[in-house]
Amino acid sequence: MNFVKDACISFARDRFDLFKLLSTGDIETVVGSGCPNVLRKSVNSAKRLRAHVHLDEGDVCGACNLRGSCDRAYVILKESEAAARTVDIVRILLSYALDPLVISEREKPPGREHIDASARNLLSDLTKLSETSCDAEIPKLAAKARPRKEKQISGNDDAEFKNVEMKRGDWMCPKCNFLNFSRNLQCLKCKEGGPKNVRGEEIEMKKGDWLCSECSFMNFSRNTRCLKCKAEGPKRVATDDVQMKKGDWNCLGCGFMNFASNRKCLRCKEARPKRQLNPGEWECPSCDFLNYRRNQVCLKCKHERPEEATNEYDEHTWKRPQRS
Incomplete structure (x- = not known):
């Protein structure tokens, strides 16, 4: 099936001159009710065809059943991207021809018969026109290549840095004068080491965060070892400032705060102590x-629920005394 699709797309790209010979009325019928699917190429092709026949994109998207799952709904193509081609109508025809409803011959939604009739007309016209020679007078639309960056920003060129905003924490390399972001520990150009305090003082520290005594790297409160040099962190992470939720527990061995889902301490692997349950609650x-x-x-x-938990709860519940 992919072999047939690739052959049809290749034919459409070679015979770019056939598009202006197709019926605009049939094109309007095929794309006037929406897109055949939500694939990006099919949606963009349908938008180009609607622009060609002067259909309102907002009205078509508003009536389309696929607008809720389409990330291109109500998007209008730029003028440079709106030129319709033969490959656009061929892609739409392929989408309808490979529709599971067509293949399985199941019941189709109302109004689909008009689309199928116009699609057959367009396919028949393309088949007949394919036997003619290509019109050399019609220029082929060349695909626009993305502009390439001809020059990278150089730290030694002061003119390039006049319009570059230097944010807090960014630093200039003392060796090559290259502008580095705050996250860079060394210069991206010459690999020179950055300032020692680039990761410490310039970054806002929250409660529980700590600086490594070996390499001055700032670690989050949840890190028991330094992420940079693997050195041991503080022996005890303060838990007074950490908001505990129901079920969370502090390890009796090392004082580390664990979530309720942890059966063992994440730091020292000590088993979780028995939880204090309210009457009726059960593990x-x-x-x-x-x-x-x-x-x-x-x-x-x-x-x-285990029976012992049920029995224990029933013992603490009040029961209406029986009348004699």
Whole structure:
């Protein structure tokens, strides 16, 4: 199937002169109800064809059933990109021909028969016109190549840096005068080492963050080792300033704060102490998830509530005394 598609696209690119000989009424019918799919090339081709027949893009997208899942809905192409070609109509015809509804011969949505009739007319016209010789007087639209960067910014050229905004933390290399961003630990041009405080004092530190005593690298509070030199971090990470949620626990061995889902301490691998449960709450024996008393099955793994948890809860619940 891909071999047939590639052959059709190649033919359309070679016979660029056939597009102006096709019926604008059939083109309007084929693309007037929307795009055949949400593939980017098909959508752009349909937009070019609608611009060619002067259809309002907003009206067509508003009535299209695929607008909710199309990232190009209501987008109008630039004037330089709106020139329709033979390859655009061939791509739309291929999209309709390879539609699963056509292949499986299932029931089609209302109004589809008009689109199919116009598509057959266009395909028939292309077949007949393919037997004619190419019109050399019609110029071929050349694809515009992306502009290449002819010159890179050089640190020694002061004229290039007049319009470059230097932000906080950026630094000039003392060896080659190249402008580096704050995240660069060494010069990108000459590999000269950057300022020692480029990663420390210039970056805002939050509570719990720490500077490595070996390399002065700033680490987040969750890091137990330096990400740069792998040196050991502070022995104890303060947990007073960290907001704990229900189920979180502090390790009795090293004082590290762990999330409720951790069965062992992430730092010292100490087993989690037994949790203090409210009356009726229970721990899932399968996944250790903490469930509320109203849950008859685990919310995480759907494991049934253990009987001992139910009995223990029933002992603490008030029951209406029976009348004699």
